[in-house]
Amino acid sequence: MDNLPLFLLQTVLFPEGRLPLRIFETRYMDMAKACLRDNSPFGVCAIREGAEVGAPATPHDVGTLARIGDWEMPQLGLLQVIAHGERRFRILERRVEPSGLQRARVELLAPEADAPVPPSCVLCSRLLERVIDQQPDVLPGPHRLDSCAWVGARLAELLPLPLHAKQELLELADPVTRLERLNALLRSGARAES
Incomplete structure (x- = not known):
């Protein structure tokens, strides 16, 4: 273009x-x-x-x-x-x-090759599902909670991450890597609050 x-x-x-x-x-x-x-x-x-x-x-x-x-x-x-x-x-x-x-x-850029949400990242799907249940207007359907690319992108949009972190996530070509990074952030945040 x-x-x-x-x-x-x-x-x-x-x-x-x-x-x-x-x-x-x-x-x-x-x-x-x-x-x-x-x-x-x-x-x-x-x-x-x-x-x-x-x-x-x-x-x-x-x-x-x-x-x-x-x-x-x-x-x-x-x-x-x-x-x-x-x-x-x-x-x-x-x-x-x-x-x-x-x-x-x-x-x-080439469209991302989507993959199912890996079992190690199921926390991400569950969190997004809770957001949708509690605030359905935040993410209008259709919801693809089994899609690694969709779950990772929606979490990256919603989580209060610094702009540079969101940009780094956007630049990743692999949706599994993106979701794994978000999963690690969520898990480290959960441990910090415990």
């Missing part, structure tokens, strides 16, 4: 994830309108340096394609959307337009 608009944030979006966005900056409002009009994706990238508003920030190299699902404009100058994560990509080259919007030439 040669001309992907980038939305730089202090968060990480994983494939199959949902990300609510409140868009008010002109550069992103114009981008969202074009994406809605053309049914085209944009890239969500975590910020490596800089801030979400103002001068253009520097993104991490790996991000996630997103498409706008639901949207509404509750007031003039404010667009609320739900972005749906698709595939991961790597930035090869980027440029900043006069408006401050960044565009990039990206390579799409």
Whole structure:
């Protein structure tokens, strides 16, 4: 892809994830309108340096394609959307337009080869199942609690991890490795609380 608009944030979006966005900056409002009009994706990238508003920030190299699902404009100058994560990509080259919007030439990364949740990581599935039972609006279905990629991505989105840790998890190509790292974090946290 040669001309992907980038939305730089202090968060990480994983494939199959949902990300609510409140868009008010002109550069992103114009981008969202074009994406809605053309049914085209944009890239969500975590910020490596800089801030979400103002001068253009520097993104991490790996991000996630997103498409706008639901949207509404509750007031003039404010667009609320739900972005749906698709595939991961790597930035090869980027440029900043006069408006401050960044565009990039990206390579799409291979889809993750999914696997069942290994028995050693069943704690992760159980935790996610409890979250879904107690707060069903947090993760609307369909739920794939037997999928290593799905469980790992959803936990990485929900757990209060530092941005750099979430970015490292996004960059992992193997969903089993991602889930094993999350499982180790959960187990070490449980031991610390005991």
